[in-house]
Amino acid sequence: MKRVSLVAALAAAAVFSVSPAGAQTLKTVKDRGMLSCGVSQGLPGFSAPDDKGNWTGLDVDVCRAIAAAVFDDASKVKFVPLSAKDRFTALQSGEIDVLSRNTTWTLSRDTSLGVNFAGISYFDGQGFMAKKALKVNSALELNGASICVQTGTTNEQNVADYFKGNNMKYEVIAFANADEAVKAYESGRCDVFTSDVSQLYAQRLKLATPADHIVLPEVISKEPLGPLVRHGDDQWFDIVKWTLFAMINAEELGVTQKNVDEMAKSDKPELKRVFGTDGNLGEQLGLTKDWVSRIVKATGNYGESFERNVGTGSKLEIARGLNKLWNKGGIMYAPPIR
Amino acid sequence: MAIDARPPPMQLVAKLRRVLGGRSGWKGLIAQVLFVAALFWIGYEIFDNARDNLANQRIASGFGFMSHTAGFGVSQTLIPYQESDSYTRVFLVGLVNTLLVSVVGIFFATVIGFAVALARLSPNWLISRIGGGYVEIVRNLPLLFQILFWYLAVLGALPSPRQSVSVMDSFFLSNRGIVVPRLVGEAGLDGFLVALLIAVAVAIGLPLFARRRLFATGKPMRVWPWVVGLLIGLPLIAFLIFGKPFSLEVPVLRGFNFAGGARLAPEFAALTLALSTYTAAFIAEVVRAGILSVHKGQMEAGASLGLSRGQTLRLIVIPQALRVILPPLTNQYLNLTKNSSLAVAIGYPDLFSVFAGTTLSQTGQAIEVIAITMGVYLLISLVTSALMSLYAWRINRSMGA
CATH class of the missing domain: 1.20.58 (Methane Monooxygenase Hydroxylase; Chain G, domain 1)
Structure with a gap:
């Protein structure tokens, strides 16, 4: 009944609040002493609790980076696990300050949900996972297949577009949670499970015998994933946006968790601006001068976070591909800190 | 014999004063009018404030989205539906699916419930224990658990379409459901x-x-x-x-699935099974209580008239018991209808799943969608209650009570 309480909270917020809600998110977060961050209900690599109950993942690192920038303490985050269909309501109602939950940036979400996407933390695309025993090598061979999907995602609509575009028949079984959808796929109710490719790799790890399943080569959509905030609080929007950009820029500048203190003493004008030894860029955001070193100390730069959570340093072993930096053959790019 | 003059008909204004103002007359009437006006004013303020705040936060509002294209597929529809249809169509598809599972569920729950109640009251030791065991086990396990049990453990354990159990090569049982000619x-x-x-x-x-x-x-x-x-x-x-x-x-296995034939989807089957067996346990208790409330003498009277136990129950006891049974039975019917929203856990496209789920998250218009959904469930419940009241009224009338 989480859903109903969220809607009730949203209705209450809409009905009773007199000033536009959430215009003072930074102050609210500071007063609370805690960042409230919406994450998934357990997606290895992006946001999942480990065996000690600590949340880890690429999306989690974005939350921790924001907390580090605000409090200089990456542990001051309350993680709120949300299903795909509840996530926007939780943000709208003010239950969370930022949603960092592998969420695809689309025009309709940006305009009609009252949210702002603060950048792209992972360039993804939608794919299919099938049992090897089915002997399917391409998504174009899926005519007549039953497809398990999580409801409330862009995946649901992409599947409809793709099958219609290729004149294929399909049957879609939509579940409220990813886990339920994967369970039904594993039990044989569906021939394929569809989701963003990164999620397919993550969910495959949860299966009894991951080696019996393959991810088909076709990527049928663009899924730019990133954190988002409520519309109407530009300062908070800037903080979240530039926290992500700081992680990406840190990688580009070669600043890592290990060498951050050393780099902070550098004489290079670019690094002096970034580390606040010259100018007050951090303060312009409403943070402190040393905001970048706080972030990198807490989570490392974007590349470190990527490798640790989803890349070669993790069980997922996803290649960086599109997510390489722009000057390394990818499209990951952040505006300059100056 | 003097005939009393009929009192003059009360004037409309005076009538109004008495109805609305009660004993305090005009003063009371003014208080009532002010109270209603205040209610309207608060209601308007809430509505207006909500609209302003939604607009300030740039959250879309209004019901215009109902005519937008839905763009997603629904696995099981009774009325024609395709991805290019509007959200209104999705709403209707969901509503029809909810009504379908409710009506079928209510039917089976009633049949099973009556059977279990009669079994429990049976003089046969074994049968009555089986009835009792059924009630105690089924009503004490959470419904969601039972739905998942039927879906994943029972129907999910069936073989894949390629290895399906077939009868005469025209009826197929697999984890995609039952396919029949x-x-x-x-x-x-x-x-x-x-x-x-x-x-x-x-x-x-x-x-x-x-x-x-x-x-x-x-x-x-x-x-x-x-x-x-x-x-x-x-x-x-x-x-x-x-x-x-x-x-x-005749259905033929082609590629992944069966082509042709009619199909009963496992989601629908699991939900109907779980809802009807679960609610049946409660109905059994309601029916048993109803039958026990009829005086024992009625049973004996039936027996002494030479009627069999079945005839006595059917002709004498149950008609009397129905008066007691109906109100709580209505409750169970309403519960079943509302519980059908648990369908979302197993991917059955009911109203809650496709409308308050997918449609809500795609349009983001939580307040409108939830308001419509609540209104619909309320309406379904009220109509069910009204029908049951009508039936109860008929029974009471026919029994001269």
């Missing part, structure tokens, strides 16, 4: 349907006629051979005259 209309269909309709009409009318004859002449009449004869005979005659009414479309 479908009837496709042919030239003789119209005549056949008319014959069937007449047979059904007569089959319904005949018992009423037999009853009247019994009351008028005291002669009982055996109805069922006539009914069976009509239901089989008339369509058979139509078949001989007009030709083949329909042909069978």
Whole structure:
């Protein structure tokens, strides 16, 4: 009944609040002493609790980076696990300050949900996972297949577009949670499970015998994933946006968790601006001068976070591909800190 | 004998004053008007403030989204639906699916419930223990657990379509559901349907006629051979005259799934099974309590009239018990309807799943969507209650109570 309480909270917020809600998110977060961050209900690599109950993942690192920038303490985050269909309501109602939950940036979400996407933390695309025993090598061979999907995602609509575009028949079984959808796929109710490719790799790890399943080569959509905030609080929007950009820029500048203190003493004008030894860029955001070193100390730069959570340093072993930096053959790019 | 003059009809204004103002007259009336005005004002403020705040936060509002294209597929629809249809259509698809599972669930829950209640009251030790065991086990396990049990453990354990269990190569049982041959209309269909309709009409009318004859002449009449004869005979005659009414479309395994034929999806089957067996346990207790509330003497009176136990129950005890049974039975029906929203856990596309789920998250218009959904569930419940009240009223009237 989480859903109903969220809607009730949203209705209450809409009905009773007199000033536009959430215009003072930074102050609210500071007063609370805690960042409230919406994450998934357990997606290895992006946001999942480990065996000690600590949340880890690429999306989690974005939350921790924001907390580090605000409090200089990456542990001051309350993680709120949300299903795909509840996530926007939780943000709208003010239950969370930022949603960092592998969420695809689309025009309709940006305009009609009252949210702002603060950048792209992972360039993804939608794919299919099938049992090897089915002997399917391409998504174009899926005519007549039953497809398990999580409801409330862009995946649901992409599947409809793709099958219609290729004149294929399909049957879609939509579940409220990813886990339920994967369970039904594993039990044989569906021939394929569809989701963003990164999620397919993550969910495959949860299966009894991951080696019996393959991810088909076709990527049928663009899924730019990133954190988002409520519309109407530009300062908070800037903080979240530039926290992500700081992680990406840190990688580009070669600043890592290990060498951050050393780099902070550098004489290079670019690094002096970034580390606040010259100018007050951090303060312009409403943070402190040393905001970048706080972030990198807490989570490392974007590349470190990527490798640790989803890349070669993790069980997922996803290649960086599109997510390489722009000057390394990818499209990951952040505006300059100056 | 003097006739008292009739009192003059009360003036409209005076009537109004008495109805609204009560004893305090005009003063009371003013208070009432002010109270209603205040209520309206608060309601308007809430509505207006909500609208302003949604606009400030740039959250879309209003019901315009209902005509937008939905763009997602729904696995099981009773009415035609495709991805390019609007959200209104999605709403109707979901509503029909909810009504379907509720009606079918209520039917089976009632049948199973009555059977279990009678079993529990049976003088046979074993049967009554089985009835008791059923009630205690089923009603004490969470419903969501039971839905997932039926879906994942029972129906999910069936073989894949390629290894499906088949009967005569035309009925297939697999983890995609039950696939059966479908009837496709042919030239003789119209005549056949008319014959069937007449047979059904007569089959319904005949018992009423037999009853009247019994009351008028005291002669009982055996109805069922006539009914069976009509239901089989008339369509058979139509078949001989007009030709083949329909042909069978046998399902064939093609690629991943069966092509052709009609299919009962496992989501629907699991949900119906879970809802009807779960609610049946409660209905069994309601029915048992109702039957026990009828005085024991009624049973003995029936026996001393020479009626069998079944006849006594059917003709004497249950009609009296129904008066007690109906109100709590209505509750169970309402519970079943509302519990059908748990469908979302197993991907059955009911109203809550496709409308308050997918539609809500795609449009983001939580307040509108939830308001519509609440209104619909409320309406379904009110209509169910009204129908049950009507039935209760009829029973009470026929029993002269």
